[in-house]
Amino acid sequence: MAIFSKPIRLPDLIKAQRRPLVLAALVLLVLRSRLGSLSKESIDVIASKLKGEETTKKLSPEENLKVLQKIYEEDPTDKDAKVLLVPYRDRVTKVPIKPISPEKLENDKSHFPLLPPSAQNKPNIDLSFLKQLRAILLRIVLPPSSWDGKGKSPLWRSKEVGVLTLHSAFLVLRTVLSILVARLDGRIVRDLVKADGKGFLRGLGLWFVLAIPSTYTNSMIRHLQSILSLSLRTRLSRYVNDLYLSSYPDLRYYRVASDGASSENDDPNKPPGSALDGVEQYITSDVESWTTAIAGLYGNLLKPSLDMLLFTSQLSRSLGARGTVLLFLNYYGTVAILRAVTPAFGRLASVEAKLEGEYRRGMGRVGRESEEVAFYNGGYRERDILTKAYMRLIKHVNSIYKIRIAYEWTEDYVIKYLWSAAGYALIAVPILFTRTKRSLGIQTSPGDAAREKAGRDDAVAGRTETYISNRRLLLSLADAGGRMMYAYKDLLELAGLTTRIYTLVSTLHQLPPLETPEISLGQDISRDADAIILQNVDVRVPGATEENGIQEMDLVSDLSLTIRPGEHLMITGSNGVGKTAVARVLAGLWPAFGDNAAIHRPLETFDEENGNGDGRPRQTLFVVPQRSYMVTGSLLENIIYPDTYNDFVKTGRSEDELQEILESVFLGYLKEREGGWATRKEWRDVLSGGEKQRLGTSRT
Numbered sequence: 001m002a003i004f005s006k007p008i009r010l011p012d013l014i015k016a017q018r019r020p021l022v023l024a025a026l027v028l029l030v031l032r033s034r035l036g037s038l039s040k041e042s043i044d045v046i047a048s049k050l051k052g053e054e055t056t057k058k059l060s061p062e063e064n065l066k067v068l069q070k071i072y073e074e075d076p077t078d079k080d081a082k083v084l085l086v087p088y089r090d091r092v093t094k095v096p097i098k099p100i101s102p103e104k105l106e107n108d109k110s111h112f113p114l115l116p117p118s119a120q121n122k123p124n125i126d127l128s129f130l131k132q133l134r135a136i137l138l139r140i141v142l143p144p145s146s147w148d149g150k151g152k153s154p155l156w157r158s159k160e161v162g163v164l165t166l167h168s169a170f171l172v173l174r175t176v177l178s179i180l181v182a183r184l185d186g187r188i189v190r191d192l193v194k195a196d197g198k199g200f201l202r203g204l205g206l207w208f209v210l211a212i213p214s215t216y217t218n219s220m221i222r223h224l225q226s227i228l229s230l231s232l233r234t235r236l237s238r239y240v241n242d243l244y245l246s247s248y249p250d251l252r253y254y255r256v257a258s259d260g261a262s263s264e265n266d267d268p269n270k271p272p273g274s275a276l277d278g279v280e281q282y283i284t285s286d287v288e289s290w291t292t293a294i295a296g297l298y299g300n301l302l303k304p305s306l307d308m309l310l311f312t313s314q315l316s317r318s319l320g321a322r323g324t325v326l327l328f329l330n331y332y333g334t335v336a337i338l339r340a341v342t343p344a345f346g347r348l349a350s351v352e353a354k355l356e357g358e359y360r361r362g363m364g365r366v367g368r369e370s371e372e373v374a375f376y377n378g379g380y381r382e383r384d385i386l387t388k389a390y391m392r393l394i395k396h397v398n399s400i401y402k403i404r405i406a407y408e409w410t411e412d413y414v415i416k417y418l419w420s421a422a423g424y425a426l427i428a429v430p431i432l433f434t435r436t437k438r439s440l441g442i443q444t445s446p447g448d449a450a451r452e453k454a455g456r457d458d459a460v461a462g463r464t465e466t467y468i469s470n471r472r473l474l475l476s477l478a479d480a481g482g483r484m485m486y487a488y489k490d491l492l493e494l495a496g497l498t499t500r501i502y503t504l505v506s507t508l509h510q511l512p513p514l515e516t517p518e519i520s521l522g523q524d525i526s527r528d529a530d531a532i533i534l535q536n537v538d539v540r541v542p543g544a545t546e547e548n549g550i551q552e553m554d555l556v557s558d559l560s561l562t563i564r565p566g567e568h569l570m571i572t573g574s575n576g577v578g579k580t581a582v583a584r585v586l587a588g589l590w591p592a593f594g595d596n597a598a599i600h601r602p603l604e605t606f607d608e609e610n611g612n613g614d615g616r617p618r619q620t621l622f623v624v625p626q627r628s629y630m631v632t633g634s635l636l637e638n639i640i641y642p643d644t645y646n647d648f649v650k651t652g653r654s655e656d657e658l659q660e661i662l663e664s665v666f667l668g669y670l671k672e673r674e675g676g677w678a679t680r681k682e683w684r685d686v687l688s689g690g691e692k693q694r695l696g697t698s699r700t
Helices: 011-038 038-051 062-070 102-109 117-121 127-141 161-195 196-243 253-259 281-340 346-367 372-376 380-427 447-511 523-528 579-587 635-641 645-651 655-664 671-675 689-698
Strands: 073-076 080-086 090-095 146-149 152-154 530-542 554-563 599-602 605-607 616-619
Touching: 011 689, 038 117, 038 146, 062 080, 062 645, 073 554, 073 645, 102 447, 117 447, 127 196, 127 447, 161 196, 196 253, 196 281, 196 447, 253 281, 281 346, 281 380, 281 447, 346 372, 372 380, 380 447, 530 579, 554 579, 635 645, 635 655, 635 671, 635 689, 655 671, 655 689
Parallel strands: none
Antiparallel strands: 073 080, 080 090, 146 152, 530 554, 530 599, 605 616
C-alpha cells in the first residue's frame, strides 16, 4: 500500500479564510466611508499623530534659524526632561528626552566590571560573552523600565518589545507561507503530469494569491528589522552619550584619554586610557554595527529555527521514523564539520573595527588641523601616514577574505551539495521502498484496463506531487540550515562587537573619581570664603607613577596660594614647568596630590530669576584654555558658551550687553561683519587666531 504524505487542500484552506477576509473587507469599506467625510486637514492630523509628530505650519528661514538656536524647550511635566526641537522638511518635530539619572549610572556600575586583557583580545562565544551581552541588553538596551516621554513605562509597553513582537509574528507567518508554497508547488506539478488543465490553472491562480502576502511579509520583515536596529541604536547612543559627556566632577570625555580606567587586570605596559584608543570609533561606528548585528541576528536565528522545526515535522510525515533519524544525523554531521573549520570571526571583527578607527581618526586629524599642516606643507607626510594606516586595514581585510575562501567553500559544499544529496536519498524512501497494490487477476474487460491505467496515472501523479513537495521542503530546509550556519558566523562577529561595546561602557563606568579635598571653612579661612585657595598641593601628571613604568615627578611641589576678589596673580616660567598644569588643577581636570592638599573654589547660588539652576550652586571659577574652542552654532552661542540660548533668555540679559562684551575685547565689528547674532558658520575656519582668542576671553 502506498504511503504518501497528505498534502494540504488549499481550496478548503482558502474557504476557511474567506470569512475573516470578507469581514476585513467590510471593515475597510466602513472605514473608507467614514474617512471620506473627513477633511484633508483632519486626515493630515490623524496621519501626523500616527507618526508621532506634531502638525505645524512650514517654517520660514528666519523661524528655522530660531529653532536651530533654541535647540530645546523645558518639559512642563518633568523638570529634569527636555523637549528637543528637530527641524525637518521646514517643520519642527518635538522629541522628548530625559538624561539618565546619576543613581541609575551608579547602580549599573557594578554590572560592568573591567575585562581582563585576554577577554578583550580574544572574544569568543563563551560564558564571558553571554555575561557581556546580558549586561548590555538588560541594563541599557532593554531595561525593566524606561522613560517614554510621559513617565516610567514597563518593558512590555516599550516600542522595542512591540516591534519585536510584530517582527516575530511576520517571521512565523513567513514560515507558514513557505510550507503552503511547497505544497502548492507539488499540486501544480501533479496537475501538469495528469494533464489536468483546470487544476493547473486553479493552482496557478492560487500561486499568485499566495505571492501577495509572501512579498508583503518579506518587505515587513526587512522593515521591522531596520526599525528595531534604529530603536536599539537610539537607546544605546543616549546611554553612552550621557555616560561619556558627563559634567564636573566626572568629566569622562576628558579623562578617558588621560587617565583611563585603572585595574589590577590592566596590562601595565599600556599607557593610561589605551583601552579606549579612538573612542569616537566606539561611540559611532561600533554602536551602529552592534545594533545592526543584534537586530539582524534575532531574525537570522528565529526564522531558520522555525523553518527547520516546521519543515522537519512536515517531512517526517513522508520520511517515516527511519528517514527522520537519518535527517537528524545529517544535521549533527553538518554542525560538526562546520564547527571544526570555523575561524575566529569574533577576534577578526574586533581587530577590523580597531583598524577602521585608526584610519578614521587619522582622516579627522587632517581635517581639524588642515591649516597647520598647510603651513608646514606636510600634505605628503600626512598622505604617507594615512596610506600606512589604510594599508594596515586593507591587509587585515584581505586576510579575512582569504580565510573566508576555505570556510565558505566548505560551507557551500556541505550545505548545498551534501545536504542536497542526502535530501534526494531521503525523499526516495517513500517512493522506492513502498509499493502500490497491483491487481494480479486477468483483465476481463476494457473498463477494467482503463481503470487500471487511470490508477497507474494517479499513482505517478501522486508520487510526483510528493516528490516535488518534499524536494521543495528539503531545499527550504537546506536554505534554513545554511542561514543557521551564517548566523553562527554572525554570532562570532557579534561577540567581537559586544566586547568592544562592553569595553567602552565598563571603562567609562570604572573611571576612578577625582579626589579633590575641599577646605573646611573655619578659623581664619572663613573670611576668605569668596577666594580661590590652594593649600599644600602637589601638581603632578595623572598616572605618572612608577607602577606603569613612568618616572613619578611633581611639576610643582607644596603649592599654596590665595586669590581674593579683585586680586591678580601672574605665573611665569619656562616651558614645561607646570603653568598650565596649575590651571588644570584649579579647573578640576587634574586631581590635587599631596598628603595635606586642599582646594577651595568659590560658589554662587543661582535661581530662576538670576540664572537657570533652581537654586543649585555652581563654581564661579572660569578657566580660559590656551587653545580657543569654537562651538558649532551661531555667533551668539559662541559668546555665551557653555550656556545655551534658553539659559541666556532666563538671565534676562539683552543682545546689547553681548555687544558691549564684544567691544570690551575689541570685537565690536564682528556682529555686523558676519551678518547678525543668528549667523551659523564654521567659526574655527572663519575667525583668525587672534579673534578666536578674544572670543574665548569674552565668555568670562
